[in-house]
Every structure is written in structure tokens, then in C-alpha cells.
Amino acid sequence: MTATLIENARLIDPExxxxxxxxxxxxxxxxxxxxxxxxxxxADERIDARGKCLxxxxxxxxxxxxxxxxxxxxxxRSAGRAAAAGGVTTLITRPDTVPPLDNPEALEFxxxxxxxxxxxRIRPMAALTxxxxxxxxxxxxxLLDAGAIAFTDATRVVARSRILARALTYAKGLGALVVxxxxxxxxxxxxxxxxxxxxxxxxxxxxxxxxxRMGIDRDIALVEMTGARVHFDxxxxxxxxxxxxxxxxxxxxxxxxVSIHHLTLNELDVADYRTFFKLTPPLRSEDDRLAxxxxxxxxxxxxxxSMHTPQDEESKRLPFEEAAAGAVGLETLLPAALRLFHAxxxxxxxxxxxxxxxxxxxxxxxxxxxxxGAPADLVLFDPDAPFVLDRWTMHSKSKNTPFDxxxxxxxxLGTWVGGRRIHGEA
Amino acid sequence: MGFTDRHLLGIESLSPAAITEILDLADxxxxxxxxxxxxADALAGATQxxxxxxxxxxTQASFELAGKRLGADVMNxxxxxxxxxxxxxxxxxxxxLNAMGPDxxxxxxxxxxxxxxxAEKVTxxxxxxxxxxxxxxxxxxxxxxxxRRAKGRxxxxxxxxxxxxxxxxxxxxxxxxxxxxxxxxxxxxPPTLLPAGIEAFGVEVFEDMExxxxxxxxxxxxxxxxxxxxxxxxxxxxxxxxRYGLDHDKLAFAKSDAIVMHPGPMNRGVxxxxxxxxxxxxxxxxxxxxxxxxxxMAAMHLLARNWRAATAEATA
Numbered sequence: 001m002t003a004t005l006i007e008n009a010r011l012i013d014p015e016x017x018x019x020x021x022x023x024x025x026x027x028x029x030x031x032x033x034x035x036x037x038x039x040x041x042x043a044d045e046r047i048d049a050r051g052k053c054l055x056x057x058x059x060x061x062x063x064x065x066x067x068x069x070x071x072x073x074x075x076x077r078s079a080g081r082a083a084a085a086g087g088v089t090t091l092i093t094r095p096d097t098v099p100p101l102d103n104p105e106a107l108e109f110x111x112x113x114x115x116x117x118x119x120x121r122i123r124p125m126a127a128l129t130x131x132x133x134x135x136x137x138x139x140x141x142x143l144l145d146a147g148a149i150a151f152t153d154a155t156r157v158v159a160r161s162r163i164l165a166r167a168l169t170y171a172k173g174l175g176a177l178v179v180x181x182x183x184x185x186x187x188x189x190x191x192x193x194x195x196x197x198x199x200x201x202x203x204x205x206x207x208x209x210x211x212x213r214m215g216i217d218r219d220i221a222l223v224e225m226t227g228a229r230v231h232f233d234x235x236x237x238x239x240x241x242x243x244x245x246x247x248x249x250x251x252x253x254x255x256x257x258v259s260i261h262h263l264t265l266n267e268l269d270v271a272d273y274r275t276f277f278k279l280t281p282p283l284r285s286e287d288d289r290l291a292x293x294x295x296x297x298x299x300x301x302x303x304x305x306s307m308h309t310p311q312d313e314e315s316k317r318l319p320f321e322e323a324a325a326g327a328v329g330l331e332t333l334l335p336a337a338l339r340l341f342h343a344x345x346x347x348x349x350x351x352x353x354x355x356x357x358x359x360x361x362x363x364x365x366x367x368x369x370x371x372x373g374a375p376a377d378l379v380l381f382d383p384d385a386p387f388v389l390d391r392w393t394m395h396s397k398s399k400n401t402p403f404d405x406x407x408x409x410x411x412x413l414g415t416w417v418g419g420r421r422i423h424g425e426a
Numbered sequence: 427m428g429f430t431d432r433h434l435l436g437i438e439s440l441s442p443a444a445i446t447e448i449l450d451l452a453d454x455x456x457x458x459x460x461x462x463x464x465x466a467d468a469l470a471g472a473t474q475x476x477x478x479x480x481x482x483x484x485t486q487a488s489f490e491l492a493g494k495r496l497g498a499d500v501m502n503x504x505x506x507x508x509x510x511x512x513x514x515x516x517x518x519x520x521x522x523l524n525a526m527g528p529d530x531x532x533x534x535x536x537x538x539x540x541x542x543x544x545a546e547k548v549t550x551x552x553x554x555x556x557x558x559x560x561x562x563x564x565x566x567x568x569x570x571x572x573x574r575r576a577k578g579r580x581x582x583x584x585x586x587x588x589x590x591x592x593x594x595x596x597x598x599x600x601x602x603x604x605x606x607x608x609x610x611x612x613x614x615x616p617p618t619l620l621p622a623g624i625e626a627f628g629v630e631v632f633e634d635m636e637x638x639x640x641x642x643x644x645x646x647x648x649x650x651x652x653x654x655x656x657x658x659x660x661x662x663x664x665x666x667x668x669r670y671g672l673d674h675d676k677l678a679f680a681k682s683d684a685i686v687m688h689p690g691p692m693n694r695g696v697x698x699x700x701x702x703x704x705x706x707x708x709x710x711x712x713x714x715x716x717x718x719x720x721x722x723m724a725a726m727h728l729l730a731r732n733w734r735a736a737t738a739e740a741t742a
Binding site (some may be wrong): 195196197200203204205208272273314318319320322 | 438515516517535537538539540542543557558559560561595598621622623624626627
């Protein structure tokens, strides 16, 4: 294979938490060398980055793809294109498809389809319980053998603690990582918004932010009981953070994520019942948003992801309560995250720690770093380039983005997976 | 500037001047309605469709009567029974009806915001006849007209709203309207029937009814749905009546000339004592129904004026 050199780049290194001017050489699909001084001669291809940012490709944890069952919403092909355009090089997909990915055969189908249709890396999560119904655990062992990277029922909570405790115990025995959605379903059922002045004014059924804290409290207690490895998919409220911090301090093997939407939008953005802003969990207050940003900055929240959830027009063009929840995010994760950078709230190395390094480490992937020998999964981007998002220009089959018409900054100039360029001018 | 909007979707977007204009015109329609011959022509030649996605007898009758008195062709559609059962979406239904060229849609829907959504998709005027727990603007306007006629003003009054605030669009619209007209609002309810963040609406909240009623000018009672009474939100009907049912004893804490209101339909013996509801010296519940027709006539009249002005402007 050929060697490609990217020189004159602003290297964003999430491991060293540094930004330096330098070059990066890839050979045989891996990062061969990185340096600051004069670039070495002898590369087959030389790319002048013109001072733009070069970072590890994004590892987006929690992506929903419509295969099987809802291919009209998103296919592996369309998601792969969207990811490449967004600088996302690894998709960690959700099992809450139709039907759910709860058996090795279904997982095999997904791996085969992903490999033939998408140029980015796709690693599927499998269901924790059969049908994501919260009643019986799946064949965790077989699913691990079939390539499941983690186990989750996505946004469906395993409400019966006894069942979750057993699944965690069994998963612990196999060393499998479990992802939970911390939420007390007894409180959150039927809710379309976060309780407070806004939801009351708009007359929307709402859930107290306390439901998330109750959810994480229970899940942490079960981790303490079983010793399992658990990741909380989204922590979005200030009230849930002390529990997370205590659990980490006590040495429990837990990590947490948050979606970019909860870091850059708040409940007021719903405005006049805009259903593209209906999410699971619902958007929170500004205080909660700021608390989550700060938690991500200091590493209490480990992972930043898009929670990419494609929904067709029909499922969104409904009264707010009836409309489907979720937003697409593969193409907007980076520019939206850069809002936090431009606002001075997070540095670029901090952002890529949360979008690449931490998820890769937690999932046992080699990606997420600029270290020598790591896979050459990279994104080259201009953090300043301004644009106004037009949702119809996106590659996702579904166009349900809350950023339609928004002014954003940050253009992906190139995306590489395993040393192969999959986006941008050659 | 008075009421210049194309739709009437809620009180939230109305200025005090717009509210006053609607009420002033409604006042004249009250007198008009008391005459023997009651045919006006503000909506002559116009088509009004009442789309009720939620069962209603009183409100629908009130809108139908108001439209007919203004000379409109009125059509009633019971939406639960028709296309929704066939899987048609709200927007499809709206665009289909819109293609038939009505001038005014009067819409009630069980979900908050559904009427706003519908208004975005049609070219005619839309009047919100109640959406979920969000707003019921003509109810708040008819309540305001009733109060204004009884008390001579809408400002600097002390108004108690009592009952199921959490699930009530009537309460939300009334809070918004009375706030805008600079009256003081007291909410009286058990905490389970108060929505989160309600303190931020510029209201005083009371759990004790007698304390909450002290020296108020107006007592507005809200209906408590039967299904919320059995242990879900309050322990029982009898405990609710004991603590929050309005009777002459509790009313004695209010001003001696305080009026009693209820949007109907009433649960006698649950939220209000039957004899008090019928006491013509205190209760204005029947006047509210009469004001309802007048207010709806005024609101539809002004919507017609606004759409005619817009058409004239577009063709000029």
C-alpha cells in the first residue's frame, strides 16, 4: 500500500491533550509516524493541510441505522456517506431496529451489510434482552462471538431490576460491556418535555429531571452489586452528576456519555412545538446544559456522541406528543461540537478526547488516537469555515436535524479510514 | 393596534389592546343577541368548519350558534369518527379540508400544539377551540367578558382559580389573560394538581382553600375529571370536596360581592356545591354560557375583518 503524508497540519492529539503544528505519515492503513520538525521525504502522496486541523476520526457511539426494517429512514450506505462527510470513522450502532438485533444471525446480517455498503467502520451493539423487551436476556456469549461490541436495549429501560441484575451478572462473567439508559420509566412514561415553566406554558406532558437521577442511582447500585462494566448512554441533568462522580470515585467500572444536542440546545429551542427538537431524553434547562458541558470538560462525562436517530417526515409531521423522538447527527456532530470550542467552553483536544479517544478506549478499539501504529482513521477539518445548514443537502436519508437553517462553523475537508480517503478532494 | 392576527391560537400572542378590542365588540354582541331578531352579516357568504377531534357538546354548539348568527355556512365534523380512524394524519385532513376552500376552521384537539401545527398547513383562518393542556382562548375571553361586566374592569382584581390547574387549558389561558390585564391571580389546588414551574407565571399559589380565597373578587372553579379522582391525583371524591369543593362556607372568605364562575360542565358535589352553582346572587355560570356566544361572534367577526383586509391588500 502507498504512503500518504499530511503536512503543515494543526495536529489535535487527545492523548497528549495538545495541539501542535506538524505532519503525519500513514502507511499500510496505519499511522506510521508523526512529527513536528521537517517532514520526511519519500511519501507517494503529499497533502498540504494549510494549517487546518488533523484529528483522530470520530467514534460515534449510539448511531441508529434503519437496517433491518426501516431502510427508508437510513441505510448503511446513506449512513456511511453521512458519517464520512461528518468526519465520523467508526459507527457504534444501536440494536433497536425492526426487529431488534437480539440474535447472532441478525448481527451477522448487519455485519455483512455494513461491510458491503459503507466505507466507515461499523461495530454493532446487540440487544441486552430479547426484543429489547426487558424480560429475558439475549445470548450474550454467542452475540459476543458474532461481533457484538456492547449490549444495550437502547432507550428502552429494563424496568425490572431483577432482570437487569441477572443480565449484568451474566455479562460480567463474559467481560461484556453493558450500556444502560438511566431513566425511571415510572416517571418518564408518556413525557415529551422536561417539566418546568416551558412545558407548563406549552401544555406538554413532562418528566422531572429527577427521573434520570433515579435511573442512574438504580443502575449504579446494580453495578455495585454485580461488578459489571457499564456505560450510561446519556447523562443530561445536573442532578445525575454527583451520583456518577461518586460511583467513579468508588472505583466502579462506569462511564457516561451525552449527546451533542443536549450540550448545544435547551428546552426553549422547542419553541412553537418544533418536533425536530423532540429527543429522548427531552431537551433540558439551560442550567442542566451548562452543567453537562462542564462535566464533559472535566472528564466526568466521558463520551460525546450524536445519538443519530433518523426519522422520516411522516413520523415528525405530527402534533408534538405524537411525533417520534430523535434527531440525525452524523453530519452535524463536529460543527455543533465546534460551537462549544468557539464559545471557549472546550478545547479541541478536549472535544476529541470525548468524541474519539474515550469511546475507542472504553470499547476496546485501537482507533481514537494519533499514536504511531494506530489505524489511520483521521479527519481533516477547518474549524472556522462558516456555513448555514440546509437539511436537504445532507447525506442521511432522513433530514430531521434541529440545526436546519442554523449558522455553524466547521467544514470537514477530508476523512480517512484505514489510510483510505473516503471524503474530500483527492 | 387591536387584534390584527390571521388566526386565534392562544392568549399568549394577544396584546391588552387586542383583548380589549375583542371584548368591546363582544359586549355589543351581547345586546344584539338579546334582541328578538338576531341576524348579522359579518360572516355572510363565509364557510366555517368546526373540526372537533375531541368530543364536545357545549363548545361546539356555542361556535355553531355564533357562526349562524353572523350569517356563515357552518359545518360540523366529528373527527374522532371519520378519517383519523382510517389512518389519515392531521395534516392530510387539514389540507384536504383546506382544498374545499373554507374561510374559517374552528379546531379542538386532544394534543397540545396540534392546532398550531394545523394552522401552519392551511390558507384559511384557524380558531383554537382548545388544544390538549395548552390553550382555550375563547374560554378565557368569555370569562374576561363575564368578569368585566360584573366588576366593571379587568385590572387590579384578585382572582382565584381553583382545582385541576395541571391538566387545564382553561387555567393556562386565563392566567395569561388576567396577567396581561394586570389582575392578581391566586391558584388554589392540591400540589398534585399544580404543574411544575407554575410559580414563574406571576401567580400566588395556595394549598389551603380558605386562605387562598381570602378577599378575592372572583372565584373560578375548574372541572376535575372523574378519572383523576380515584387515588391518582387526589385520594377520593369526598376528600377533594371536603378540602377544595366550593360551598357557601368557603366562599364566605372571599369578598362579600365575589362572583363564582365555572367553565362547565360541572360536577356538582365534587368541585362545587349544587345550590351555590344555582345561586343567582353569586354564581355567573349561566352568564358565562351567554357570553360565550357573544365572544365567539366577536372573535370570528374580527378574524373575518382581518382576512378581508389581507385579501384586499393582496389584490390592491
